[in-house]
Amino acid sequence: MKCLLLICDGMADRPVKTLKARTPLEAASTKNLDALAKAGICGIVDTIAPGIRPGSDTAHLAILGYDPVTSYTGRGPFEAAGVGLEVTAGEIAFRCNFATVDEKGLVVDRRAGRISEGTEELAEAVNGIELPGIDIRFKASTGHRSALVLSGEGLSHNVSESDPHEEGVKPHTVKPLDDSLEARRTADVLNRFILECRRVLAGHPVNVKRIQEGMRPANTLLLRGVGVAPSLASFSEKYGLSAGCIATMALVRGVSRFCGLDVLGADAEASISGLVKMALDATSEYDFVLLNIKAADDATHDGDAEKKTAVIEEIDRAAAGLLDFTTENYLAVLSDHTSSISRRDHTGDPVPILIAGPEVRTDDTAVFSERAAAKGGLSRIRGQDIMNILVDLMNRSEKFGA
């Protein structure tokens, strides 16, 4: 008996005026998701807690059964793990941008002309920087994106970020956010690291060539999303399930990696139906597979209700093959958080969930939507409840008591 957890990133929404006060999920034609809702049991989920506005990172931690309040200090460690850096508990990590500063030190481009080539050579130079007592690990990701991990004694995540989040100003000096020796030392280390980056990147052949070709040089790094890597119990040991993750988003891959799931290769350009097929295939190897589909959240950030509706219909077509799966296995479909078309960002509203499989207590819900699910048999639960419910339905739960 296997379990597939399909997380449709940011699919849930609020009623949208241009959709006649329906949500995109209500407006979309979703016969396959509706059939799954009918075959299963529905409910609503506060992935963190009612009204709390989750990030994708904290939401996925909670859905995988980890308390984000104790395990999360910032996005950096998860992003770093997601791009393939080794990150160990206690290490400090950042997301970084390759960026362009002018001769006065002002940021002229936070994305270094959307650099797409040569970042691995630049990363090699950054990795060559030596700071006493500190181990630096740096990796380029897609485009201007990259991640940084610092390890060493006496570091703290309680420091400010250098990314000013706007252009025409100088990058921020990193500052300690408390009076501890560790925070002051970490800020000092980071400011020296950033200075060294400027030095090794300025004259780097990749940048010399970019300037010659009229492109903006990637002559500095902007740091943000600082966090300390948590020590998390292994998902497989926690639930007694071998587990894999399919996600195109580095952040979700990073969260899954931290929880000990095998992160399976997923082409960033893969179609939604391709991802669903990959996930179904992976259930032959793993007891549990998490599939994250990012497209509905992307459409929300663009504020495009029609595109979001169309994406949901594409997810629905891809879900055609899932009903058969639920004859002998368990499937859960939910959104990791609500994403509001009008706010163009995540919101704290609960998300709909459906769970289908051989022994669920089916309810009257015959449509998969935010409002239909609110009447479902699961009532209102929390993100951290989901894995316990699924593991128990699979008859793999431990008894608490005798």
Added chain:
Amino acid sequence: MKCLLLICDGMADRPVKTLKARTPLEAASTKNLDALAKAGICGIVDTIAPGIRPGSDTAHLAILGYDPVTSYTGRGPFEAAGVGLEVTAGEIAFRCNFATVDEKGLVVDRRAGRISEGTEELAEAVNGIELPGIDIRFKASTGHRSALVLSGEGLSHNVSESDPHEEGVKPHTVKPLDDSLEARRTADVLNRFILECRRVLAGHPVNVKRIQEGMRPANTLLLRGVGVAPSLASFSEKYGLSAGCIATMALVRGVSRFCGLDVLGADAEASISGLVKMALDATSEYDFVLLNIKAADDATHDGDAEKKTAVIEEIDRAAAGLLDFTTENYLAVLSDHTSSISRRDHTGDPVPILIAGPEVRTDDTAVFSERAAAKGGLSRIRGQDIMNILVDLMNRSEKFGA
């Protein structure tokens, strides 16, 4: 975008026999509240937790987003703040009654003949009492009611009260409730304070005159509701909203003051429609306004189901102007606790809530009542969830994660 939180104190009830097993809210004709329920989303709320019987103080703390378990030790500090005494975190406070004792020291009247005049002069005498190392602040409230704040090093709230809650017996000696030096010192200080009160009140001109006129003298103070003043985060900083409170009840005013809300003048004799109008007006100045309407709870304590039903109908008429408000703003209506006509006191049953405003996921609920709301789209939430939900609907919430 503004938010109005209307708390109908003790409005929720259990089914009442004389109302044909309906609750007063079900029996009342409430077309305006019903219209708001229809326009919004409903649910039920355990203001503290299921089955836990809240006070008005702990319920309001929870609804404002504070954990009553960690912030509440007794009513005293909130009552004291409510009558206008300055109360600082760590200080010890009591509610007090002016009372009458006879020459044997027995309580003959716990309310000193329902004294209504001269209490400010008496309070002045009490404030003149000097105890080494202790600062005494005392204030008369309405009628026989008053409040006391003690500040000084090494005080504890873990002491018993002097009010015997019956007549014909001596007031209790205040006793330490643990072995700490602080509790023993505080009990000692209070017993000396009460003795001094007897001394300064006995021969006070106000009491001499009362006796001459055949009225009972206010010749002692009875202390109860001891609590230590908590240190609470500012509501405005917590939620990023400027906030005002309109309440005729000192206790609610005190809780609001502790949370940092501006307590606006509200005439104790103001009509319900006058209070609602005042609250709507206050939303032009504040992002968030809390309005407490006490009348339904008062009717419950009298055990008068017909009066309670009539009060609810009066609230409904006053609510006529609220539907327009919800076109561009958010409104929440709930009871802070259930108050049972048969028990004549608060009970731990959940209370109905409705939230109306531009982007709520409306549900099928078309009637505002305890049982109708239980079928609503909010399902069952906690008091401490309410502010998070409202702030998120207002698009003012912080993201937890990335």
